[in-house]
Amino acid sequence: MFIHTQRSLFDIPNDVCYLNAAYMTPLTKKQTExxxxxxxxxxxxxxxxEQDFFTDVEGVRGLAAQILTVSSHDIAIVPSASYGTATAGLNMPVKQGQVILMVEDQFPSNVYEWTKLAEEAGAELAFVKTPDNHDWTTAIVEAIQEYGEKIAFAALANVHWASGAKLDLGIISPALKKIGAGLVLxxxxxVGAMPINLAEIDPDFAVCASYKWMMGPYGLGVLYVAPRHQHGKPIEQNWINRxxxxxxxxxxNYQDQYQEGARRFDFGERSNFILMPVYKEGLxxxxxxxISNISFTLGEINRRIETIALNNGLRSIDSDYRSPHMMGIELGGDAERYAAKLRAENIFVSIRGSMLRVAPHLWVNDHDMERFEKVMTSL
Known part of the structure; x- marks a missing residue:
């Protein structure tokens, strides 16, 4: 179902065209309150x-679990994506000579942890090169076949942060399981912009920071921990997860036993009385x-943006290989010139490499699209 513009829920001035949800999503007026x-x-x-230390935390845990299609017992509360990958790094076995598989130009928080882990274990990092057509799924499956049982695990996303290209985890995960390799996401x-079923994909760990498509505040996120890892080692030993x-x-009366499920991996002072209720409202x-309606709507908006790009001689990633909610438009050496002109007109996007990354959300209206088209046509 297409969702008509929800701009009235946000404090976005009429002269601002914000096409940058992949950078940070604005809070709603209700969240601000x-x-x-x-x-x-x-x-x-x-x-x-004392109950206030738990109520909103468990509310966030339950809502996030619904979005991820898992049990609330599988969700830990974390402060960042890097905290989640560090937790996975403590619990994913890697041996000397094994390979950790990633993609080229992956977001740094999903690289640095594995660089350290590979150095400590004597393992190898293997980066899949960017395919010319951005068909990451085929390229990754071919890499899995190439490295075979040398792969300890793959550390991936399901949408490339710079281009919006998608990775089909429904194909990649079984290919990894076939060779006994793990998966960290x-x-x-x-998450929040396209449906995902982690129960079916069955990764070992999957982290998501809140401040982009999950419509939460900066400084919070969630970590999915597969049941097979829920007796693992947390980063810190705090009181509230006991x-x-x-x-x-x-x-x-000190306790050796942890709270149920993935709660042992919760970070200390998770009960942030200011941020946690804001996060819960966003979810x-x-x-x-x-989520399906959001995904469909953003896909329709991006098709309109793609048409604008094509009409002005620009090329975007083929719709077969990109996510519905964000996309990269190839600008080559002109990226900064386009970005500067758009900024001057209060139109906000991101430059990632040679691409103009466009990421609208439900606050976008026809006026925004008309302004974007006018500027793009003038360049």
Whole structure:
């Protein structure tokens, strides 16, 4: 179902055309109000109960689990994508001579951890080169066949952060399982904008920062942990992820046992009384719209943007190989010139390499599209 513009829910001036959700999604007006209420309440901490340390956290956990199509027990609360990959790095076995498979120009937070891990284990990093047609799925499957059982695991996304090209995990995951290799995912550029079923894909770990397509604040995210890893090693030893932590009077009776499921991997001070309610509202809004509806709507908006690009002699990634919600338009050496002109007109996009990365969301309206077309035609 197509969702008509939701601009009234956001505080976006009429003269701003924001096509950069892949950079950061603005909070809704309601989220801003909720954040303000959290600030006000934090000025009077005597009003917080012990239960307040858990209620919104479990709300976020449950809503995120719905979006990812898994159990809430499989979700840990993390502060960043890098925290999630570091958690995976502590729990993914790698031996000397094995290979960690990635794609070229992958986002750094899903590279640095594996660089360190490979150095420590005497393993090798193998980067799949960017295919000319951006058909990453075929290229990755061919790399899996090439390296075979040498692969310890693949560290991937399902949407390339720079180009919007998609990776079909429904094909890639079985290919990895066939050779006994694992899978770690960074889903920051996809969750909330396109449907995903992690129960079917069955990765070992999958992290998602909140501040892009999950419509949350900066500084929070979620980590999916497959049940087979839920007795693993967390990064930190904090009090709130231990059994019985709901009873503050009993905290001096130290516990060896953790909370159920993936909660052992939660980061300390997860109960952020300002950010967590804001995050919960963003997830609630996504589910109210419906992820499939969001994906369909953004796909229609991007088709309109693609037509504008084609009419002006520009080329985007073929629709067969890109995600519905974001896409890269090839500009070659003219990327910065286009970006400067668009910025001068209050039209906001991102430059990633030689590409103009366009990432609209439901606040986009016809006026935005007319302004974007006018500027692109004038260049």
């Amino acid at each position: 909720i954040g303000g209420s959290g600030m006000a309440k934090s000025a009077r901490p005597w009003n917080y109960s 960074d889903l920051t550029q996809s 059994q019985g932590s709901e009873n503050f009077a009993n905290l001096v 609630r809004q996504l589910l109210e719209w419906g």
